Amino acid sequence: MPNLVRRSCGAADGSADMIDIDNLVLSYPSSTKPALDHVSLSIPEGQLVALVGASGSGKTTLLKTINRLNDPQSGTISLDGEDVSAIPGPLLRRRIGYAFQGIGLFPHMSVAENIGITPQLLGWSKPDIAARVRELLALVDLPADFAARTPAMLSGGQQQRVGVARALAARPKIMLMDEPFGALDPLTRDALGQSYRALHERLGLTTIMVTHDVQEAVLLADRIVVMEAGRIVADGTPRELMSEKAEPRVMELMSVPMRQAERVQAILSGAAHV
Amino acid sequence: MSEQIASAWRLLPEYLSAHIVLSAAALGAGLLIALPLAVLAARRPAFAWPLLSFASLVQTIPGLALLALFYPLLLALSALSGRWFGVTFPALGFLPALLALTLYALLPILRNGVTGLTGVDKAAVEAAKGVGMTPMQSLWRVEAPLAAPVVMAGVRTAAVWTIGAATLATPIGQTSLGNYIFSGLQTENWVFVLFGCAASAVLAFIVDQALGLVETGTALRDARRIVAGVAALLVGTGLAVTGLARPNAASYVVGAKNFSEQYILAELFAERLQAEGANVRQKQGLGSAIAWRALVSDEIDVYVDYSGTLWANVMGRTDVPPRDVMLAELTQWMKEKRGVTVLGSLGFENAYAMLMRRARAKELNIRSLEDLSGKAGNLALGADIEFLDRPEWAALQKAYGLAFRDKRSFNPTFMYRALSSGEVDVISGFSSDGRIIADDLLALEDPRHAIPSYDAVILLAPKRADDALLQRALKPLVGAISVDLMRAANLSVDRDNDKSTPLAAARALESQIRK
Ligand SMILES: Nc1ncnc2c1ncn2[C@@H]1O[C@H](COP(=O)(O)OP(=O)(O)O)[C@@H](O)[C@H]1O
Numbered sequence: 142m143p144n145l146v147r148r149s150c151g152a153a154d155g156s157a158d159m160i161d162i163d164n165l166v167l168s169y170p171s172s173t174k175p176a177l178d179h180v181s182l183s184i185p186e187g188q189l190v191a192l193v194g195a196s197g198s199g200k201t202t203l204l205k206t207i208n209r210l211n212d213p214q215s216g217t218i219s220l221d222g223e224d225v226s227a228i229p230g231p232l233l234r235r236r237i238g239y240a241f242q243g244i245g246l247f248p249h250m251s252v253a254e255n256i257g258i259t260p261q262l263l264g265w266s267k268p269d270i271a272a273r274v275r276e277l278l279a280l281v282d283l284p285a286d287f288a289a290r291t292p293a294m295l296s297g298g299q300q301q302r303v304g305v306a307r308a309l310a311a312r313p314k315i316m317l318m319d320e321p322f323g324a325l326d327p328l329t330r331d332a333l334g335q336s337y338r339a340l341h342e343r344l345g346l347t348t349i350m351v352t353h354d355v356q357e358a359v360l361l362a363d364r365i366v367v368m369e370a371g372r373i374v375a376d377g378t379p380r381e382l383m384s385e386k387a388e389p390r391v392m393e394l395m396s397v398p399m400r401q402a403e404r405v406q407a408i409l410s411g412a413a414h415v
Numbered sequence: 416m417s418e419q420i421a422s423a424w425r426l427l428p429e430y431l432s433a434h435i436v437l438s439a440a441a442l443g444a445g446l447l448i449a450l451p452l453a454v455l456a457a458r459r460p461a462f463a464w465p466l467l468s469f470a471s472l473v474q475t476i477p478g479l480a481l482l483a484l485f486y487p488l489l490l491a492l493s494a495l496s497g498r499w500f501g502v503t504f505p506a507l508g509f510l511p512a513l514l515a516l517t518l519y520a521l522l523p524i525l526r527n528g529v530t531g532l533t534g535v536d537k538a539a540v541e542a543a544k545g546v547g548m549t550p551m552q553s554l555w556r557v558e559a560p561l562a563a564p565v566v567m568a569g570v571r572t573a574a575v576w577t578i579g580a581a582t583l584a585t586p587i588g589q590t591s592l593g594n595y596i597f598s599g600l601q602t603e604n605w606v607f608v609l610f611g612c613a614a615s616a617v618l619a620f621i622v623d624q625a626l627g628l629v630e631t632g633t634a635l636r637d638a639r640r641i642v643a644g645v646a647a648l649l650v651g652t653g654l655a656v657t658g659l660a661r662p663n664a665a666s667y668v669v670g671a672k673n674f675s676e677q678y679i680l681a682e683l684f685a686e687r688l689q690a691e692g693a694n695v696r697q698k699q700g701l702g703s704a705i706a707w708r709a710l711v712s713d714e715i716d717v718y719v720d721y722s723g724t725l726w727a728n729v730m731g732r733t734d735v736p737p738r739d740v741m742l743a744e745l746t747q748w749m750k751e752k753r754g755v756t757v758l759g760s761l762g763f764e765n766a767y768a769m770l771m772r773r774a775r776a777k778e779l780n781i782r783s784l785e786d787l788s789g790k791a792g793n794l795a796l797g798a799d800i801e802f803l804d805r806p807e808w809a810a811l812q813k814a815y816g817l818a819f820r821d822k823r824s825f826n827p828t829f830m831y832r833a834l835s836s837g838e839v840d841v842i843s844g845f846s847s848d849g850r851i852i853a854d855d856l857l858a859l860e861d862p863r864h865a866i867p868s869y870d871a872v873i874l875l876a877p878k879r880a881d882d883a884l885l886q887r888a889l890k891p892l893v894g895a896i897s898v899d900l901m902r903a904a905n906l907s908v909d910r911d912n913d914k915s916t917p918l919a920a921a922r923a924l925e926s927q928i929r930k
C-alpha cells in the first residue's frame with residue numbers, strides 16, 4: 142500500500158507545496174494520549190483535501206495547529222515555503238480563512254460586520270469592505286438585506302454560510318474549514334458544497350475541509366486524508382482509497398456511501414413491487 | 416418642625432454637591448482600578464483568587480471603621496512624605512473618604528468584571544483569535560462588549576453602595592449627606608436624620624436608574640440609551656462640581672466633635688467669624704482624637720476642647736491638679752510643645768460626672784462617689800462609647816474601686832434614655848448637659864478629686880496663632896458662658912419638644928451673652 146499513505150516529499154524535491162506539515166506532535170495538557178501523533182502532510186497549491194475520521198481523531202486539532210491556534214510540542218509547518226512559527230499569530234491568521242466547527246459568529250456584530258472583520262483588521266477602506274460583503278453574501282446565496290441582521294436572527298444553516306463568507310473575506314490563499322456545512326439541510330449542503338468547489342477552482346485556493354460525511358468528501362475533494370487517534374492512517378484520491386488495495390478498515394469507511402445507496406435502491410425497488 | 420425642614424433645605428446644595436463629587440470620584444477611581452484588575456484576573460486565573468479575596472475582605476470591614484482607619488494611615492504617610500519629600504497632604508476630609516470608598520467600590524466591579532469576562536462564549540473568543548485579532552483587539556471588540564451587561568450590573572451595585580457609604584464620611588471631616596444624619600442623631604433632630612437618609616436614597620435611586628439605562632443600552636446595543644445614561648451622570652456630576660467650586664476667600668474651618676454642645680459652639684464661632692467678614696466652613700461630627708489631630712495639623716482652625724481631656728489624653732498626665740493650675744500648665748504646654756494657642760476658657764466646665772436620678776439616689780442614700788462605691792455591686796452603669804476606655808474611668812476605679820454589676824455602652828442620647836427608664840442606675844454624663852435640669856438628675860460629688868476639671872477651652876491651630884480676625888471674633892467669648900447658659904442652650908437642642916437647631920441655639924446663646 143505504498144501509494145495510499147503518501148509521505149511528505151515537498152521540501153526535498155523543491156516542488157510548490159502550499160501546506161507542508163512535518164512530524165507534528167501535540168498533546169493537550171489534560172490528557173495522556175497525544176492528539177496529534179507524528180503527523181506529516183504535504184498539500185500542493187490548488188488541492189482540496191477532505192480530512193475525515195471519527196470524532197476525537199484529531200481533525201480539529203490539526204486545523205488549529207496549522208493557523209497556530211494550537212502550538213505543537215514538536216514538528217514544523219510551512220505555508221508557501223514560510224515557517225509559520227516565524228509569523229506573528231494574528232498576522233498569520235489574517236492570511237488564512239478559517240471556518241469554525243462551532244461557527245463562532247460574534248453575536249454583538251451584524252452579519253456585515255462579521256464578514257468584514259478580517260478585512261477591517263487588515264485596514265481595508267470602508268467602501269471596499271462593503272463591496273466585499275455584498276459580493277460574499279451573494280456568493281453564499283444569502284439575500285443582501287441580511288447584512289444588517291445579527292446572527293441571532295439567522296437559522297443555523299444561514300449562520301454557517303456567514304461563517305464561510307467570513308473565512309473567505311480577506312481573499313486568503315488557504316482555507317481551513319471545520320465541518321463547514323454540518324448544520325445545512327441536504328439540498329443546500331449539496332448546492333453550497335458544489336459552489337464552494339467551483340470557487341476553490343476559480344480562485345486557485347488550497348483547502349483543507351474537515352467532514353464527517355464520506356460522500357461529501359468523495360464528491361468534492363481531490364484527495365482524502367483519514368485520521369485515527371491522532372495519526373494519518375490513509376491518504377489518497379477517493380478512487381485509490383476505495384480500490385482493492387486499500388486497508389480493509391479504510392475501505393469499509395469509504396464504501397459507506399455506496400452501501401447506503403444500494404440500500405436506498407433496494408428499498409425503493411422493493412416498494413415499487415408492493 | 417418647619418424651621419428644621421427649611422434649614423435642612425438650605426444645607427442641601429452644599430451637602431449634596433459634596434456627596435455627589437465624593438461618590439463620583441470614588442466610583443470613577445474604583446472603575447479605573449477594578450476593570451484592569453478584572454481583565455488580569457480573567458486572563459490569569461491565578462490572580463483571581465487573591466484579588467477577589469482581598470476585595471471581599473475589605474467589604475467585611477464596617478464602612479465607618481474603614482473610613483476611620485484611613486485617617487491615622489494617611490497621617491503617618493503624610494508625616495513620612497513630609498520628612499522625605501517635603502510634601503504633606505491632608506489626612507482628614509476628602510482624601511481618606513475617597514480612598515476608603517474606592518476600596519469599597521472595588522468588590523462588585525471586580526467580581527462582576529471577572530464573572531462577565533470569563534463568562535464570554537468561548538467560541539466567540541476563539542473566533543476572535545481565528546479571524547486574526549490580537550489579544551487587545553479581542554478584549555475591546557469581542558470580550559468587553561459581550562461582558563458589558565454583567566460588568567454594568569456590578570457598576571450599579573458599586574454605585575449604590577458608594578452613595579450609601581459616603582454618608583459615613585462625615586466623622587472624618589468630609590461633608591456629605593451624612594452631616595444631616597450624624598448631627599441629627601446627636602441632637603435628636605429626626606427631621607434631619609430622615610432628610611439625610613431620604614436624600615441619599617433618592618440620589619442612589621437616580622444614579623441607579625441612569626446606570627440601568629447604560630446597562631440595557633449595552634445589552635441591547637442601543638447607543639442612544641448609553642449616551643442618555645452617561646450624559647445624565649456627567650451633567651449631574653458637573654453641576655455638583657460647579658456647586659462646590661464657589662469662590663472662598665480667606666476661609667476659616669471651625670471643627671466640632673460629635674455632640675450638641677460642640678455643634679452649638681461651632682455655630683456660635685462661625686456666626687461671629689462671619690460677622691467679622693470671614694468665609695467659614697465647618698467640619699462637624701469629628702471624633703475626639705480626630706478633632707485634636709486635625710487642629711494640630713492645621714486642617715481645622717479652631718474648635719473647643721476640654722482641659723481634662725487634653726490633660727490626660729494629649730499630655731498623658733495622670734495627676735489631678737486644681738482647676739487654675741491645670742489651665743495655666745495646659746496653656747503653656749500647648750504653646751511650647753504643639754504650637755497650639757489656648758485662647759481661654761469659655762467659663763463653664765463640661766466634666767465627666769457620674770449621674771443618677773435624684774429620686775433613686777435619695778432612695779439608696781447616695782450623694783457622692785464614696786457612697787456609690789459600696790453599693791455599685793448591685794447597680795448597672797451606662798457609659799458613652801469612649802468613657803470606659805478613657806483614663807478618667809481608670810482614675811475613678813483607682814480612687815473608688817467601682818465594681819458595677821453590669822456595664823453598657825450607649826450613644827450619649829440613648830444613655831440618658833436608659834437612665835430615665837431605669838435600665839441603668841448610673842451614667843457617665845456631662846456636667847454641662849441640659850438634661851441634668853430636664854430629667855432632674857444628681858451629679859455625684861467627687862471628694863477624692865479623681866476626675867480632673869474639664870474647662871471648655873478655645874483652641875487655635877498653629878498657623879492661626881496670631882490671627883487677628885480670630886482673636887477679634889472669639890476673644891470676647893472667654894469667660895462669657897456660664898454653665899447655666901450652656902445647659903440651657905444644650906437643653907434647647909436636646910429636648911424632645913420644641914427643639915431648636917444648633918444654629919438657633921447659638922443665636923439665642925449669643926443674645927444671652929450680650930446681656
Ligand atoms: N482543548 C482541549 N483540551 C484537551 N483535550 C482536547 C481539547 N480539544 C480536543 N481535545 C482532545 O483531543 C482529541 C482530538 O480532538 P479534536 O481535534 O477536536 O477531534 P476531532 O475534531 O477529530 O473530533 C480528543 O481526544 C479531544 O478530546
Ligand SMILES: [Mg+2]
Nearest residue numbers: 200201202242
Ligand atoms: Mg472537530
